[in-house]
Amino acid sequence: MLNILYFARLREDLNTDQEQFDLPEDVTTTDQLRDLLMNRGERWQNALSTEGLLVAINQDVCDWNTPLTGNEEVAFFPPVTGG
Amino acid sequence: MSVSKQTHIHVQTEDFDLNIEYAALRKDCPAIGAITTFTGLMRDFNSNGHSASESHSANEYDSVTTLTLEHYPGMTEKVLSDIVEQARARWELVGVRIVHRIGEMQPSDQIVFVGVSSAHRGDAFAACEFIMDFLKTQAPFWKKEKTTEGERWVDAKTSDDDSADRWL
Numbered sequence A: 001m002l003n004i005l006y007f008a009r010l011r012e013d014l015n016t017d018q019e020q021f022d023l024p025e026d027v028t029t030t031d032q033l034r035d036l037l038m039n040r041g042e043r044w045q046n047a048l049s050t051e052g053l054l055v056a057i058n059q060d061v062c063d064w065n066t067p068l069t070g071n072e073e074v075a076f077f078p079p080v081t082g083g
Numbered sequence B: 001m002s003v004s005k006q007t008h009i010h011v012q013t014e015d016f017d018l019n020i021e022y023a024a025l026r027k028d029c030p031a032i033g034a035i036t037t038f039t040g041l042m043r044d045f046n047s048n049g050h051s052a053s054e055s056h057s058a059n060e061y062d063s064v065t066t067l068t069l070e071h072y073p074g075m076t077e078k079v080l081s082d083i084v085e086q087a088r089a090r091w092e093l094v095g096v097r098i099v100h101r102i103g104e105m106q107p108s109d110q111i112v113f114v115g116v117s118s119a120h121r122g123d124a125f126a127a128c129e130f131i132m133d134f135l136k137t138q139a140p141f142w143k144k145e146k147t148t149e150g151e152r153w154v155d156a157k158t159s160d161d162d163s164a165d166r167w168l
Helices: A008-014 A030-038 A042-047 B018-026 B075-090 B121-138 B158-165
Strands: A002-006 A018-021 A054-057 A060-062 A073-077 B007-012 B034-041 B064-071 B096-101 B103-105 B110-118 B141-147 B150-153
Touching: A002 A008, A008 A042, A008 A073, A008 B141, A030 A042, A030 A054, A030 A073, B007 B075, B018 B034, B018 B096, B018 B110, B034 B121, B075 B096, B075 B121, B096 B121, B110 B121, B121 B158
Parallel strands: A002 A073, B007 B096
Antiparallel strands: A002 A018, A054 A060, A054 A073, B034 B110, B064 B103, B064 B141, B096 B110, B141 B150
């Protein structure tokens, strides 16, 4: 089961902070997961097109071609602004 | 003599006390010759870079009244620990303390504390700045400003990336 988290502007725009589902077999990378989510409609398309969007697998920021097995915690979030 | 190289990382809603943080860095370690501390405060600047208090006609600008900070629990602590380990690999450090607040804050409130102790001031100065530069660009915190004109998420600054890139 994939656990997906959304933070900050994304959480607000998507009106959700977390969801879980089984990764479809044909989705094997972070980029493909983003495409899958963007296919849900305009709201998802816009939110996941955010400039500088970051993706983390198991709490490590990673590239968009990182492989997924389907048992990860995946987080999407905008560029960070702490400090 | 054994030197205890302690790292403390706290993400909390409560305010922090500079004296307590400083005392903790200084405690029980005569090998320390220098302590550098940094405190980040909330200012009333809006995202356009104007300060309401600087401006003679404050009405021109919407000043920030409240800041709300959120983070990614777990990843934040992991990223901050990694940053401290990188700093320890570059400089000779004894204690490192990081406190970052989350939740609602008002202008002049303390947001973040970084304190570093070392045998030498050069290491303490450099490591403190290094930790802050990477905290700003890598730790998963996000700020939302409430202004007289409404709410907005703060945009990341390229100048912060430039500051972190200096160390590479």
